Every structure is written in C-alpha cells, then in structure tokens.
Amino acid sequence: MQKAERLLDLAALLLRAPEPVSWREIQEQFPDDYGGSGEAAIRKFERDKAELLELGVPVRWVGGDEDLSAGYLVDKEDFYLPDLKLAPEDLALLYLAGSAALAQRAFPYARDLAHAMNKLSFAARAPGASEVAAVAALQLSADDAGEEARAESSARLEALSQAVAGKKRVHLVYAGAERRARTERDVDPYGLYQRGGAWFVAGFCRLRQEIRSFHLARIISLQVNQAAPRTPDFEVRKGFSLAALATREPWEFGVHAPVRCRVRLDGPASPEERDSFGPRAAWKETTGGTVVEVEATNQEALLRHVLALGDRAEILAPRPLREKARKVLAALARRVA
Amino acid sequence: MTRKVAVPKPDARERLRRVLFLVPYAVRHPGVPVRDLARRCGVTEKQILEDLDFLLGVGCPPFAPDDFLDLYVEGDRVHVALHQSFSRPPRFTESEAAALAAAALALGGEGRERVVKALRESVPRDRRALFEELLSCIFAGSPPAKDSLLGRIEQAIAGRRALRIRYFTATRGEENERVVHPYTLAQRLGHWYLWGHDESRGRALPFRLDRIRECAVDDRRFEPPGEAELARAHLFSEASGPPVRLRLGALSAAWALARPGQWRVVSRDRKGGAVVEVPGVSDEWATRFALSFGGDAEVLGPPPARRHFGEAVRKALARYGRRS
Numbered sequence: 001m002q003k004a005e006r007l008l009d010l011a012a013l014l015l016r017a018p019e020p021v022s023w024r025e026i027q028e029q030f031p032d033d034y035g036g037s038g039e040a041a042i043r044k045f046e047r048d049k050a051e052l053l054e055l056g057v058p059v060r061w062v063g064g065d066e067d068l069s070a071g072y073l074v075d076k077e078d079f080y081l082p083d084l085k086l087a088p089e090d091l092a093l094l095y096l097a098g099s100a101a102l103a104q105r106a107f108p109y110a111r112d113l114a115h116a117m118n119k120l121s122f123a124a125r126a127p128g129a130s131e132v133a134a135v136a137a138l139q140l141s142a143d144d145a146g147e148e149a150r151a152e153s154s155a156r157l158e159a160l161s162q163a164v165a166g167k168k169r170v171h172l173v174y175a176g177a178e179r180r181a182r183t184e185r186d187v188d189p190y191g192l193y194q195r196g197g198a199w200f201v202a203g204f205c206r207l208r209q210e211i212r213s214f215h216l217a218r219i220i221s222l223q224v225n226q227a228a229p230r231t232p233d234f235e236v237r238k239g240f241s242l243a244a245l246a247t248r249e250p251w252e253f254g255v256h257a258p259v260r261c262r263v264r265l266d267g268p269a270s271p272e273e274r275d276s277f278g279p280r281a282a283w284k285e286t287t288g289g290t291v292v293e294v295e296a297t298n299q300e301a302l303l304r305h306v307l308a309l310g311d312r313a314e315i316l317a318p319r320p321l322r323e324k325a326r327k328v329l330a331a332l333a334r335r336v337a
Numbered sequence: 338m339t340r341k342v343a344v345p346k347p348d349a350r351e352r353l354r355r356v357l358f359l360v361p362y363a364v365r366h367p368g369v370p371v372r373d374l375a376r377r378c379g380v381t382e383k384q385i386l387e388d389l390d391f392l393l394g395v396g397c398p399p400f401a402p403d404d405f406l407d408l409y410v411e412g413d414r415v416h417v418a419l420h421q422s423f424s425r426p427p428r429f430t431e432s433e434a435a436a437l438a439a440a441a442l443a444l445g446g447e448g449r450e451r452v453v454k455a456l457r458e459s460v461p462r463d464r465r466a467l468f469e470e471l472l473s474c475i476f477a478g479s480p481p482a483k484d485s486l487l488g489r490i491e492q493a494i495a496g497r498r499a500l501r502i503r504y505f506t507a508t509r510g511e512e513n514e515r516v517v518h519p520y521t522l523a524q525r526l527g528h529w530y531l532w533g534h535d536e537s538r539g540r541a542l543p544f545r546l547d548r549i550r551e552c553a554v555d556d557r558r559f560e561p562p563g564e565a566e567l568a569r570a571h572l573f574s575e576a577s578g579p580p581v582r583l584r585l586g587a588l589s590a591a592w593a594l595a596r597p598g599q600w601r602v603v604s605r606d607r608k609g610g611a612v613v614e615v616p617g618v619s620d621e622w623a624t625r626f627a628l629s630f631g632g633d634a635e636v637l638g639p640p641p642a643r644r645h646f647g648e649a650v651r652k653a654l655a656r657y658g659r660r661s
Binding site (some may be wrong): 002003005007008012013015016029030044051053054055056057058078079080081082084085086087088089090091092093094096097098100101102107108109110111112113114116117118119120122123128129132133134135138139140141142149161164165175176187190191192193194195196197198199215217218241243246247270271272275300303304305307308309310311314318322325326327328330331332333335336337 | 339349350352353354355356357358361362365376379380391394395396397398399406421422423424425426427428429430432433434435436437439441443444445446447449451452455456458459461462463464473474475476477478479487488491492494495496498505507510520521522523524525526527528529530532535547548550561562564567568570571572590592595624625626628629630631632635643645647649650651652653654655656657658
C-alpha cells in the first residue's frame with residue numbers, strides 16, 4: 001500500500017475508533033504493511049506514527065485499566081483544530097501578518113505558513129473583515145522581484161528552516177562581502193532573522209569557531225546533513241539570543257574593541273532619526289542641535305550611517321573617524337566637481 | 338470494492354497535509370468549485386483532481402463500502418458524501434504555529450501576546466515545547482510602531498472604522514492630520530504600510546506605519562474596496578520621471594544587489610562594481626542611498642539628481658572643514 005494512503009487509513013481508523021485499538025488489531029487491519037511478528041513491523045508502525053504526529057495527528061498509546069483496553073488512539077480533543085477565540089482585532093493581526101509574510105515568498109517555513117493561513121479560517125468563528133483585509137495585504141505585499149531569484153531564495157530559506165527545526169548541520173559555500181572570496185564552511189544553524197527586508201541565518205560557524213550571521217542572498221550553495229534526520233547534530237549554545245543578535249545596529253557588529261563615538265545633528269532630532277540610532281544611544285540637547293553618543297564596535301558602519309544623514313549631521317569623535325569622514329567626502333567632492 | 342493501486346508520489350507529505358485541509362474545507366463549503374479549491378491550496382486544478390482520485394482509495398478498515406472517503410465532482414464542483422471523521426483540519430503543527438506567531442510578533446499590536454498564547458494552545462499538547470523552541474529560532478523583525486497604536490489600527494481594520502491619524506510627511510518634514518479608511522496593512526521592501534482611503538485626497542494611499550505619530554478610531558464605518566478595485570491597487574504609484582543612475586563600487590554592489598529592490602543593472606565591471614538604475618525614487622533618496630556606502634557609491638544622473646548629490650557632498654564636507 002502507498003504510504004500516504006496507509007497513513008490516512010490509519011488516522012481514519014484511530015479517529016473513528018470508540019476506544020484504543022490494540023497492536024494486534026492494527027496488524028490485522030493492515031496485514032500487508034504491519035503483518036508479521038518481527039521488530040521490523042513495529043519499527044515501520046513507529047515511523048508512521050511519528051510522521052502522523054508531524055502532520056498534526058497525535059497518535060498515542062494508552063495502557064489499559066479496568067474500563068479501557070490498552071492500545072493506540074487519537075484523542076479527538078487533541079486532534080481537531082479548536083476555535084482560537086480571538087477578538088476581531090487580534091484575528092486581524094494574524095491575518096495581516098500572515099498574508100504579508102506569505103506575499104514575500106521568502107519567509108521561514110513559508111509552506112507551513114500557507115497551511116496555517118488555510119487552517120485559520122477554521123479556527124475563527126467569523127473571520128469577515130480580517131479575511132478581506134488579508135487578501136488585500138497579500139496583493140499589496142507581493143514582491144515583484146524576478147520569479148527565478150524569488151524561487152531560489154525561498155527554496156534556500158525552506159531548506160534552512162528544516163535544518164534549524166531538526167538541528168541539522170549545514171555546509172555552506174558563501175561569498176563574503178568584505179573579502180569577496182568564496183569560502184566553504186560547516187554551520188550549526190541556530191535561527192533565522194530578517195533585517196531591512198533581507199534574511200540571515202545565524203549559527204555557530206565551525207570554520208571561525210564563533211557565532212556568525214550569513215546573508216541568504218550570498219549563500220552560493222547549501223547542503224543539509226541528510227544523515228539521521230530525526231537526530232539533532234548539535235545543541236544551541238547557552239545564552240544565545242536570536243533577538244539580541246537580530247536587533248544589533250550595524251555599528252555594534254564585533255569588528256574591533258568598543259569605541260565611544262559622538263555625532264552632532266542640527267536642530268532637534270526627528271523621531272525617525274532617533275529610531276535610526278537604536279535603543280542604546282544616549283541623547284543630549286545642546287545649543288542649536290543634538291548630540292548622540294553610541295558605543296561602536298564597527299566604526300565604519302557608523303560612518304556610513306552618519307554620511308547618509310547628509311549635511312544634517314557630523315561625526316564629532318573619535319578624531320580619526322571624523323578625519324575619515326572628511327577624507328571620504330573630499331574624495332567624493334573631487335569626483336562630482 | 339477493490340483498492341486502487343496508486344503510483345508513489347515524491348511529495349506524499351505535502352499531499353497528506355493538503356488533503357487534511359481539503360476534505361474539511363469541502364465539508365464546510367458544499368459544492369465548492371474545483372478552481373476555488375485549487376486556489377486555496379495553491380496547486381493546479383489537475384492536482385486537485387488527482388488528490389480527489391487518490392482519496393477514493395482512502396478509508397477506514399475493514400474497508401466496507403461505507404468505510405471509504407467519498408468526495409465527488411459534479412459539474413466542476415466538489416461534494417462530500419462521506420468524510421470519515423475528517424470534518425475539521427488537524428491542529429496547527431508546531432512549525433505552522435511558529436511561522437504564524439513569528440509573523441505576528443514582527444508586526445505587533447496589543448494583541449500579540451494573546452495571539453501567541455492562542456497559537457500555542459492550538460498545537461497538540463505534547464508539541465507545545467517544540468513550538469516555543471522553534472519560535473525562538475525565527476525573528477522576522479521588530480514591530481514598526483508602538484503596540485497601542487498598532488492595536489488601534491488593527492481594531493479599525495477589523496471593525497471597518499475610520500481612523501484619525503497624525504502623519505509625518507518625510508518629503509515636507511511636517512506632521513498633519515488625516516482621516517483614513519484603513520483597508521489593510523502591507524509590507525514592502527522592509528517597511529510596513531497602512532493602505533487606505535485618504536478622505537481629504539479622495540483616493541487610496543500608503544502610509545508608512547513608523548511615520549504615524551498618533552491615531553484614534555472614529556465611530557464612522559466604511560465599506561472596503563471590492564475585488565476589482567483591489568486587483569488594480571498598488572502600494573506605490575507607478576514610477577514617474579527618468580530612473581536615477583548610480584555607480585556602485587564592488588563592495589556596495591555586492592551588498593545592494595543582494596537586497597530586495599527594483600534594480601536594473603546597466604553594466605558590471607570586472608572588479609564587481611556596477612552601474613544600476615532605480616526607477617521612481619527622489620533625488621534626496623538617491624543621495625542618501627549613495628552616501629550610505631561611505632564613499633563607495635555615487636549618483637551619476639540624471640543631471641538634477643547628480644547636482645543634488647554634489648551639493649549634499651559639498652555642504653557635508655564644509656562641516657568638517659570648519660572644525661578639523
């Protein structure tokens with residue numbers, strides 16, 4: 001019997017059974033699949049059971065007692081998707097966030113997300129306005145980047161999603177931005193994060209022996225360790241926080257020892273400018289302007305950030321960084337002259 | 338009844354997930370057109386018909402005639418005679434719930450904790466720890482605005498109520514009041530937008546969420562746009578005027594071209610640098626963008642954009658000249 005068919009038949013049997021179904025009975029019903037008395041039949045059944053569990057069909061074994069015989073069952077309460085009992089605005093949050101994420105195409109577990117969005121219509125009594133708004137979100141968020149590039153990046157993200165979930169090691173061929181050379185390395189993928197519309201995989205790099213982030217678009221090729229798919233290859237190191245890594249400002253990337261930097265902005269800083277320096281920046285009003293102080297471990301990134309603010313801002317300290325800003329601007333001025 | 342011998346499919350797992358949704362969906366929507374079902378499931382109509390064919394062979398031992406699933410197509414519509422207990426889809430798997438929760442956390446709003454809790458509880462009990470672990474492995478972004486503000490916007494969208502917003506217009510550098518019929522929230526190129534009908538402008542416009550300073554839900558109700566109007570909707574108006582041309586050095590090109598955006602690469606040099614064109618952006622945007630590469634990029638044209646860039650560089654340089 002084909003596996004997909006067997007799994008569904010098994011689910012139907014256990015769902016419909018009024019009480020636990022014994023192993024013997026299961027063997028009788030599926031003689032070609034689980035017949036025989038050997039270990040092999042039990043192992044095959046256990047694999048099927050695990051797959052059903054992954055599909056959301058919770059098959060479990062119950063030991064018998066006076067009232068109930070021993071056997072396998074699917075607890076209906078634990079199988080059917082319940083109503084989420086969410087207020088309309090909370091449902092709207094789910095619908096809008098899910099649709100916008102789906103429209104990007106590149107989102108971790110995108111396929112699962114699509115299934116979840118489908119199921120959502122069963123998990124809410126009256127989706128109504130939220131569902132209409134979700135269709136609009138899907139339409140408006142649709143990425144019009146090239147179909148080929150999109151398919152490639154979503155396939156890469158999907159493979160990495162599976163590797164993260166299963167804690168499987170990956171082998172990357174990676175084009176580094178700074179060195180421009182290709183490197184090959186094994187990485188234990190800890191998680192996936194998005195920043196500025198691009199996805200990164202964070203994990204322990206076995207080549208550099210430290211936690212690193214990799215831009216998905218710069219991954220040239222990717223291989224997930226296929227051996228023993230249900231056995232994890234690694235443990236995530238204690239103290240690792242994906243959110244902390246993902247919300248680092250570019251000048252907080254660990255390139256050199258920490259340096260206190262001061263930047264002056266003309267007039268009061270707008271909320272957007274304040275946001276752009278992140279939550280760890282210290283602000284001080286001065287005559288005719290604002291001074292912001294940050295601790296940088298990547299001064300080059302701070303320089304770029306300040307230059308992008310144009311003539312609204314200038315680097316005050318440290319002096320070498322200020323001098324570098326002047327040199328960069330002088331070189332550009334010569335080019336456009 | 339003899340069982341059909343089916344050809345093994347490589348995407349057996351995907352098919353199983355699909356039919357576990359498809360059967361209850363057809364139960365809930367009797368006579369659903371094959372086309373709609375295909376669209377819902379994100380597959381072709383042919384694939385749906387193959388799935389229905391496959392389901393003919395599925396049932397519950399001992400496989401008496403009434404023990405089989407019975408879905409049939411009549412005049413391009415799907416009907417269910419026997420659903421064999423597949424009347425509702427299974428609970429969310431941990432990865433389905435975690436992906437949805439990660440998306441919700443990245444958007445935010447006052448309901449995000451409630452939403453994550455509800456999702457967690459809709460995963461089978463013994464998979465909930467895995468859900469939490471997986472959720473900690475996805476960070477899809479920080480919420481674009483305060484939770485309370487987003488909460489009110491989400492409330493207005495769900496209740497189809499007008500919103501009074503105080504909005505910061507970046508190009509003019511000023512804040513003003515608008516009344517918007519909020520249709521939806523959408524994400525483009527790393528930013529979140531509220532898309533809705535602006536009463537004073539008389540048309541649908543995008544509002545960047547991080548530029549909405551304050552908002553209040555109005556009592557007035559509105560009708561959302563129809564499907565036809567939606568199909569014509571764009572978050573951004575079509576690019577007008579000539580595209581801005583930029584020269585990117587090798588490092589900048591590697592960085593920029595790896596990001597989402599409407600680049601058209603005009604030429605590449607041997608070292609990896611590139612000349613690119615970007616449609617529909619302001620001179621100011623082009624200048625800021627080029628300067629963000631710390632000297633490794635410049636605006637080439639058209640002439641007004643190039644002048645804007647040159648002027649900004651000279652003014653910024655003057656600041657350093659004064660104090661160095």
